[in-house]
Every structure is written in C-alpha cells, then in structure tokens.
Amino acid sequence: MENRKDFLSCLDSDMSLKILTCLDDPADLVRVCCVSRSWRHYVIANGLCKKLCLRIFPQLSRVAFVVELNQHGAKELAEVGSSSSVEWLVQQREHRVYAYLGRALMSSVAMNCIAKTVGASSTDNFPQESIDNTLEPRDHISGRYSYWSSDGQSNPNVPETLTYELVSQICVITEINIQPFQAHFQIGSPIYAARSVRFKMGHAKASLDAVDDEMFSWTYTSPEFPMSQENRLQKFKLPEPVLCIGGILQIELLGRVQRQEIDGLLYICVSHVQVLGGSLSPAFNADILDPSGNFVLKRDQMANCQPVITSGNESQEISAEHRGLRDFRNIVTILRGQVVGIGEDDWDEEEYEIDDFEEEYAL
Incomplete structure (x- = not known):
C-alpha cells in the first residue's frame, strides 16, 4: 500500500x-x-x-x-x-x-408493454373485428373468433397501421411479436398475413381522439421485416433495444398477400400483438417539450420497490392500473447494483x- x-x-x-x-x-x-x-x-x-x-x-x-x-x-x-x-x-x-x-x-426485463390500443387505420367490421381483439392471446372468446381485420383493397400495396399506447412514457422495447389470423371458417383456411412489417415509436402531439399520422411525432423507425404466411406468433427482434420516449408504438403492415374468395379483395388480419421490453416508470418519467421529441428526464427518488419480472404472456384483461402497480416493482435494479x-x-x-x-x- x-x-x-x-x-x-x-x-x-x-x-x-x-x-x-x-x-x-x-x-x-x-x-x-x-x-x-x-x-x-x-x-x-x-x-x-x-x-x-x-x-x-x-x-x-x-x-x-x-x-x-x-x-x-x-x-x-x-x-x-x-x-x-x-x-x-x-x-x-x-x-x-x-x-x-x-x-x-x-x-434484463421481459414484459408485455402494451397498456391499451389507440386505433387502426381501418377496420372491416367494427366492433367485431376491432384492434382491441389483438390484445387477447386466445383465438376464441365465448365461441367467437378474436382478431382484427382491415378493410378490403384491390391494390396489394395499400398499407395498414395498428397503434398502441405503452405502459409508460419511457420504455425500453426489444421485440414486437405478431400473430397473423387464419380464417378456418373460410374455404382453404387462408392466412391473412402482411408481406412485411415495420415499427415506429414516438409521442402524441395532441389528444388521442382519432388515429391520424399527423397527431404523432416519430423519433424511431425500424428496418422492414419480412412476415411469414403462417398462423403463429412471429417474433421481430429489433437490431438494438430502443428507448421509446412518449409511449406510442405503431405497427406498419406493408403489402397484402391473401385475397378473400367471397369478394375478391385483399385483406390483412391479426390475431395477437405483443410488445416486449420494460417500463422505467415510476422511477423515471419524461415530459415532451416540443414536436421534435426533446424532453425533460425526471427521476423520482421515492420510487424504490422490488420488481416482478413477467413472461409477457399475461392476459391483456389486466387493467392499466394493475400494470402500473406491477411495473412499479420493476425498478429496484436502478437502486441496487x-x-x-x-x-x-x-x-x-x-x-x-x-x-x-x-x-x-x-x-
């Protein structure tokens, strides 16, 4: 010494x-x-x-x-x-x-970060085929199929979007999982998957009363990922974990593949969506200052609770309030090395x- x-x-x-x-x-x-x-x-x-x-x-x-x-x-x-x-x-x-x-x-965390739906760019039969159905991992509820369906289009290049609000204003997102819908009640049991998907993250510019791309400011856009024409939960892992500031995530469904026999139009249908990652709330929060995405990073020194790590497969019937209580425990690793x-x-x-x-x- x-x-x-x-x-x-x-x-x-x-x-x-x-x-x-x-x-x-x-x-x-x-x-x-x-x-x-x-x-x-x-x-x-x-x-x-x-x-x-x-x-x-x-x-x-x-x-x-x-x-x-x-x-x-x-x-x-x-x-x-x-x-x-x-x-x-x-x-x-x-x-x-x-x-x-x-x-x-x-x-390291693994939880489903979706709090609620914001809206879809189109819906074929509302509310039976609403975007809200994508929060439910089960294919059948009370004897009925559970899925979202777009409007039919003759042009295969017309895209669709599904927009979600995350559990907090500041989340780390690692992957998005999507399960296309297979219509077993139609001849040949067709699968209405998109050709590819892309993801955007950002924040709302105003209220969320309507789904309009101008209402959102996107601070991250992912690469385009090909989607398989398979009825399974397909995993799209981001190249790097992304810090979503503002708590809004949008899924872009690009390209239509499956034509419905009854009307000859092309549709995209989704059974279930998961957004995996972790919430930094309530120990951290963000206040957006301007449309460009500049924000104030806030740390609450009183937020110090034991986390519960979840699998991300929980039922979406859990309320946003219950999610907040669960996420509160995810932050102990901030305060304990x-x-x-x-x-x-x-x-x-x-x-x-x-x-x-x-x-x-x-x-």
Missing part, C-alpha cells in the same frame, strides 16, 4: 478519459467513484455516466435537462453563491440521474451522494 499510485494523476486528461470511456457497465463507473474523491470528481466533471447512457441509447440525445423529484437538496442549489458551485451541483445531479438510469437500462462488488449500501441514496467516501468503499 505504501507504493500505491493514482494512475489517473500520471496521465493526461485525454488519455484518462479514453480509458474510462471504455467501461460499458454503469456499475463499473460507480466503482470508479468509490476509489477516491479525485476519481469521483473526475467521473462527475466529465459526465461519464451520461456519455455511457448515450452510447447505449442514442434516443437520450433529446434530453433537454434532468430533474430529480423529492430532491432534499433542491433548496441548497438555489442558495449557492458562485456560478462554479451551481455548475458542480448540476453536474452531480446529472451524474446521479444517469447512474441510476444506466442501471435501469442495463437490467446486482453485480459482484456492489451491494445495497453502495447504492444507498445518502451514501452515494457524499463527497467523502470512506476507505471501505474503495475497490
């Missing part, structure tokens, strides 16, 4: 920054902060937790500023005299928010905010 040396003090700032930006787990940056006051100061001053979150989810580039709710030090920020002190407190706040957000984003070397005490709110870390926190 007598010969120990701080390697950061031996390197220039650019080299130190290059080394520390190679870390790809927020828990590692927390460990770095626990080494010494100087290391913690370096991590905070250079916004390393924020930069790491931006590398994981580029959608965070639209964050205008961060807010901590139930922040006991808010009064202190207003009373600080010098501009440098104010700047340091702002940097500390961003460090805390992004450190906890990083843990949430890196956590579930990796070797980081315990509950290391992620304690008061312990994490102090400048003077004791030697027992050094790694």
